Amino acid sequence: MDSGIPPAPEPDFAEIRLRLLRSVRRVCPAWLRSRAEDIVQNAMLRVLEISRARESTTHFPSSYLWKAAYSATVDEIRRLRRRPEVSWDDTGLNGGGPVDPAGPVDPETGMAAGELGEAAEGCLEALPEARRAAVGLYLLGYTAGEIAASMRWREKNVRNLLHRGLVALRRCLAGKGFGP
Amino acid sequence: MTRDGLTDDGLREALARRSERAVPTAACPEPDVLWDLAAGELDPAPAGTMAAHAVGCPACREALRLAREAGATAGAVGTSSGAAPRSRATWLAAAAVLLVAVGTVFVVRRMERPAPPEFRDEELVRIETLGPTGPVPGGAETVLRWTPVEGARYDLTLARENLEVLSIVRGIAAAEYTVPEDLLRRVPSGGRLLWQVEAVLADGRRFRSGTYSVRFE
Numbered sequence: 281m282d283s284g285i286p287p288a289p290e291p292d293f294a295e296i297r298l299r300l301l302r303s304v305r306r307v308c309p310a311w312l313r314s315r316a317e318d319i320v321q322n323a324m325l326r327v328l329e330i331s332r333a334r335e336s337t338t339h340f341p342s343s344y345l346w347k348a349a350y351s352a353t354v355d356e357i358r359r360l361r362r363r364p365e366v367s368w369d370d371t372g373l374n375g376g377g378p379v380d381p382a383g384p385v386d387p388e389t390g391m392a393a394g395e396l397g398e399a400a401e402g403c404l405e406a407l408p409e410a411r412r413a414a415v416g417l418y419l420l421g422y423t424a425g426e427i428a429a430s431m432r433w434r435e436k437n438v439r440n441l442l443h444r445g446l447v448a449l450r451r452c453l454a455g456k457g458f459g460p
Numbered sequence: 461m462t463r464d465g466l467t468d469d470g471l472r473e474a475l476a477r478r479s480e481r482a483v484p485t486a487a488c489p490e491p492d493v494l495w496d497l498a499a500g501e502l503d504p505a506p507a508g509t510m511a512a513h514a515v516g517c518p519a520c521r522e523a524l525r526l527a528r529e530a531g532a533t534a535g536a537v538g539t540s541s542g543a544a545p546r547s548r549a550t551w552l553a554a555a556a557v558l559l560v561a562v563g564t565v566f567v568v569r570r571m572e573r574p575a576p577p578e579f580r581d582e583e584l585v586r587i588e589t590l591g592p593t594g595p596v597p598g599g600a601e602t603v604l605r606w607t608p609v610e611g612a613r614y615d616l617t618l619a620r621e622n623l624e625v626l627s628i629v630r631g632i633a634a635a636e637y638t639v640p641e642d643l644l645r646r647v648p649s650g651g652r653l654l655w656q657v658e659a660v661l662a663d664g665r666r667f668r669s670g671t672y673s674v675r676f677e
Contacts, residue, residue, distance in 0.1 A: 303529035307522060344671075347495050350530045351673075354491035354523045358484045361519070396466075397474035401516065409512045416515020419472050420525045426533040429500040431507050450466060458466060 296349050297324050304353060312357060319360070323352030396458055403452035411445035418442055475521065482518030489514070489593045492673055494523045498532035501670060503588050503607065510593070585609055587659055587669035590635075595675045598649050601638060602676075604657075606669060608635035612659035619654040620647060647676055 297320060304316040312319070327349045400419075404412055417427045424442060428435040453459060489497075489510055496502050497510050514520035527533070590605040604616070614632040618639065626643055639653065647653045652673040659667045 300530060303526055307526045307529055346531065347492060350495050350527060350532065351491035353530075354494070354526065357522070357526075358488075358519070361481075361483050394474075394477060396470070397476075397478040400471055400475055401478060401518075405516050409508055412515060413508060413511035416521070417511065417524070419468070419475055420515070420521055421472065421528060422533065426528070430498050430533060431511065432500055432502075432504045446468075449471075453466060 293324065293328065296327070296346060297321075300324075300349055300353055304357075312360065315360065319353055319356040320349075322356050323349050326352045396453075399453055399456045399458055400449070403449050403456070406452060407445055407448060411441050411448065414438055414441035415445035415449055418446075475518075476525075479518040479522040482522065484519040485517070486594055487513060488517060488520050488523075490595075490673055490675060491523060493589070493593055494520060495527050495532050496670065498524060498527035500533075501588075503586060506588055506590065585659065585667040587657055587667060589669070589672040592674050595677045598676050599644070602644060602653075602674060603636055603638045604655055604672075604674070605636040606657050609659035609661070609667060612661050612667075615658045615660060617656050617658075618643065620651065626653075644676070649676060651676060 300323065301316055301320045304319055305313050404416055407415060413431060414427055414433075417430065418424070422430065424435055424438045427433070427442075428438045431438070433441075450459070493502075493510065494514060497507055497514065500507075502510060514524055586607070587609065588607045590607060592602065592604075596602050606614075614635065614637075616627075616629045616632055616637055618627045618629070620626060626646055629637065644653075652675045654671055654673050656671045657669045659669075661667075
């Protein structure tokens with residue numbers, strides 16, 4: 281049957297899988313990184329199932345598959361996180377788990393980073409909503425342009441929010457004893 | 461703590477460590493909503509609400525970082541600078557398809573009905589989900605809500621995760637729909653209900669939303 285819609289390009293599953301794997305390895309902590317293959321494999325199985333189910337009518341657009349693969353990957357990560365049998369030892373901090381490619385974490389440094397992270401979270405929460413969103417995304421690695429596009433704001437406004445937000449964040453952290 | 465920890469990178473690392481053991485909560489949006497947020501596909505108001513939660517939630521922060529790594533922002537940014545994801549060209553290629561293909565998941569619908577006049581200016585009318593944005597307990601009343609379009613009635617398509625169409629409801633007057641219980645029973649526990657709505661104006665123009673999903677616990 282002719283749907284009148286030009287067929288989308290054939291999705292490159294191998295490419296999707298490879299890039300997801302790289303992304304998961306970069307983003308996940310050590311104990312999940314060692315399971316990255318499984319996470320992505322399960323996600324890709326779901327994507328392939330969906331794709332096969334649709335093959336009789338039309339190909340999936342690649343963009344949809346990317347989104348589906350991402351969603352399945354996050355679902356997998358969430359599922360693993362919720363599993364009670366994952367012990368704290370699996371974090372790799374106690375020597376029994378996978379090794380973090382970034383190298384061993386000095387306990388004192390790790391604790392200090394943990395305290396800073398907790399304080400930073402608290403200070404982020406205290407920011408007005410727009411500044412919180414801008415600074416939060418920036419600290420996840422989003423550029424000002426990406427934040428502007430994601431939030432549908434003007435980039436100039438984003439830069440302003442970032443400037444003021446980061447100043448306020450550092451001031452708040454200084455008040456908690458994290459400062460020069 | 462030394463001043464080094466207060467560099468942008470130091471703050472990034474400290475926040476990332478908070479995500480390492482993060483368990484998602486019931487308030488966490490579905491992954492596809494986080495993708496839409498990163499991709500700039502949410503209206504500013506819901507995007508603001510979603511981002512406010514996500515950046516304060518360790519589990520969602522990790523998911524948002526992954527969305528960026530996986531290229532969700534590539535389609536949203538024309539000329540971003542700074543630390544762009546690797547192989548941007550590939551991401552852009554995928555994103556280019558996105559612009560053409562958003563809303564074509566339920567292509568079957570197009571094949572079933574006579575072709576109406578169709579107006580696809582997404583900048584003019586965008587239909588976004590207003591909920592549910594998180595998992596829904598099994599058996600609970602499920603009301604799908606979306607941004608209203610003035611003067612429109614709505615056609616709604618409901619499908620299972622394998623894209624088997626469960627129901628097509630036409631001519632809905634309000635910008636919401638309570639999913640009937642018998643239909644909910646056809647979605648297994650832990651499964652998702654996919655939905656897509658199309659606003660139909662009196663002059664026959666149609667505006668289609670993206671595809672959203674509700675997961676049942």
